[in-house]
Amino acid sequence: MLLEERMKLARSAGTAPYAICGDLTLKKIVATRPSTKARLANIDGVNQHLVTRYGDHLLQSIQQLSKQLDLSLDGAAAVEASQANNNCKAYTITKQPKDLPPAKYGAWKMWQEDGLSAEKIANFPGRSAPIKVNTVLGYVLDAAREGCVVDWTRLFNEIGLTQEIAANIQAAILKVGSKDKLKPIKEELPEEVDYTHIKAWLTMQDLGMSTEVIPSSNQHSKQHSNGTEESERAAVAYLSEEERNRTERPVPEKTEASLFGDSPRKRQKVEVSEQGAGSSLEITEASLLDWIQNFENGVTLSDILKHFNGSTEATAIDLLSCIESEFLIFKKNNLYKLM
Template identity: 30%
Template sequence: MNPNRILKEYFGYESFRKGQYELIEAILKGQDVLGIMPTSGGKSLCYQIPALLMEGVTLVISPLISLMKDQVDALRESGISATYLNSTLTAQEQRARLEEIKNGEYKLVYVAPERLNASDFLNILMDIRIPFVAIDESHCISQWGHDFRPSYKEIPRFIAKLNQRPILGAYTATATEEIIKDIKEILKLRRPLEIITGFDRPNLYFGVEKGIDKKKYLLDYLRNHQEHSGIIYCATRKEVESLSKELGDKGFSVSMYHGGMGNEERQRAQDSFIYDQSLIMIATNAFGMGIDKSNVRFVIHYNMPKNIEAYYQEAGRAGRDGENSECILLFSPQDVVKQKYLIEITAMQPERELVVYKNLQTLVDYCHTHDCLRMRLLDYFGESSDRVQCGKCSNCLDHREKKNITLEAKKILSCVYRMKEGFGVTMVANVLHGSKNKKILELGFQQLSTYGIMEDYKTKEIQQMILFLVAEGYLGLTEGKYPLVKLTPQSAAVLKGKEEVYKRQDLTVVESTTEAVVHEDLLKELKVLRGKIALEKHVPPYIIFPDTTLKEMAMYLPESKDELLRIKGIGEVKGETYGEAFLHVIKSYMNENNIEAVVSTLDEGSQMKEKGTDKTKTHLVTYALHQQGLSIEEMAEVRACTENTILNHLEKCFGEGLEIDFHGMVDENIERQILEVIHKVGDEYLKPIKEALPEEISYFDIKKVLLKQRSQQAV
């Protein structure tokens, strides 16, 4: 059996995502691997599939109990033998599972790093074949990572004790270059295949809200998303408890989670959230790592976290099923004070402390920049991009004009220079405002020419302006607990009049849309059925089927088992186990509403049962949406892809003889201009055509016209 066959039969997917097949192939050839893939990028398949193709038992080292249980439950539901060893088991259960492992009853065994050197566990491993060890969340091995765990340092010693060194696979979602280097060196990976598929999560909207009433914003947001599941992160236990009580009193379905709660209390809260009994989890950063709840539609940081790595990992718990979801950070200056206090009370080496303060400032810059937020995040993780904007973050979607603040910037830069670059943001702002506090008078700053030259602004407004200049590189800050404001090379360009500075005023709240063309009433019925089955089997609902799978059922209305198996996320085992029940609900809904089948549109010009990676289904799913009358923009939204990708799908469709209706897709005036140019320069290349047209006509317009012409020629 090959990897493609296992992917379809056990996991219900037609094709691998970027990087998955390469990692699996390398492992099967005996090579160590390092896979850095975004949250929900499919890391687990990169060790689960090799485990099924190798003789012996694959060990998966995982940091959290909840992660183990979720993955083992999901594997068992797919007909794969797996188990875990952790502190939730009684001594009798531990002995029984160790005996079962010894007898070869499992293909995958999940274990916490703390348990690796237990003598009873090691004794069992000496008698069985272990071809492969997967280290999940491998960034935990680096002291520079945000989730450093000393127990991960035991992994190399454990590997050395085994009779034969297994193939090693290290996996993580968030790692800078420094952490990647640590992972390879500490684990002693041997010439590993290194796959970095990118850190981007295109389905996530990123937003930063500043200068707002946080509670009012949160209440308004939750009222507008009452049917959605989400996580709200707070910096302290006290805030978690206070916010949970307030939202609970207002009728919201909430659970809370923090490190000060007892184990049983935390477990009840977690289960309530995972099983969709409560829609909102309010928590400190103690919650979330390893939680595989796929239908989290929003993550709101009520307070700013400690660094970008922590933020991106916590925000990344939204939209694990690939559906559009929102990640919003509510910033206030007090958040920085809280984080610095938390750093102060944490014992660490001086060099480590400097790094922590520097990382905090990087996140502060993120909150104040007017650049694309997604590009800022990707740049932090070393992922370069030709794009300047993503079109799906609060900065990109804020189209109001920017105000020219070059004069204000010059005043601030001049003041920093005259204060000899020796003071912090607050002190500089006080001097510019003309404060008469004791320290300013003692230092004689009232004699400076810049003293009081921004008295018309409030001190907080000046501070915000300074932080904006820092975020955009016009100013810099030294590292450490009390950073000093410094000039940068960009400062000179502004002071000499070679560069102007623009800043938006009072960013507005941006609503993102998550529309999808589905039969909503049917989707609700399918969720009720899924919930009933989940309760009977004592597993979270998403273990049965994720929301994306139910959404496809409610969109394409399969009527047979074969059609059901073509829905993303339904393998043969789950199709056999649950197919009849879900098909019954779908057929009943179709009969009651006199609806004809939709899946049949996927059959035209297609052979769905090709062996190996199925490349045909993708464009035919787009064709089904086209037949429902969706525009290119709407299809791109539903498919979570670019509009150019949709055009490529449609081009492939008419190449196979399917009819495309271009009514409303192409502007007649633009089409006329493009055709005139094509007549002169030909239509082989987009660039010569674009160069001969006005700037407002995009490559996208040209592609639509070319597609229409070629479609007509094909017909």
């Protein structure tokens, strides 16, 4: 019943269900049946974004469903489960998870608890031989999968993962049609997107984390002394309408902003009309389905982004994935069509 409530939330927010919270987290919420935001936030796997944005709706749903099923809120079983979750949190910090090798646990401990960078850990004086920086970062991600606490903001800043790169990765996975093998996904991405970016994004998905915790490119500190005008326009193309109004600048008619890096083979472009942000159109489930039915042969992702120019690519892809899972549309040969 709570899975259905999550699907309703995903539809109204125009995102995928996993972006709200993962199945495992949802099971823990069901087991504890919290009555307040404080108790909801205390559940392992629940982040601040979930509590702030969806907390009221979830608590109301839990209260109604529990009443229908004659279940108590915050009962003995719920308290016991909550305590077990808290014990699990303490365990992941002080003890090595059973399925995590000592080398990976040691790397995570140095990175998370000692605050060392991946580069310092890779070249630590006590090692018999240096290891690769990406290997250390992979160890940290493996530790996260085993329940170890990770400072995600710090990790994303260290590896340079942004909302734009995440959107590119998600689009590549949709194009490949599988996330089981990383090489086909990497081949669909610009050179600057590496395997660590892909692994970090997949780890987030598996843990049921929201992509909103990933910084946007304008939040991430860039190390280039002379940014190109094209990259600036690409960043503006990802801003919300309100942010575009605050950062509005004159642009030539039909300015092109690359969304997929500088690779000529792999980048997609968006035309920014001279009418500016005032004519932007936000994507919703109803508007998308209504628009697609006008195209018997289907539409591409580029067509969708061009038409719904008030929404980011990540938002569009999330909504497409959600609607596909409900069998309202299908994708064939990179074209989206109504079922």
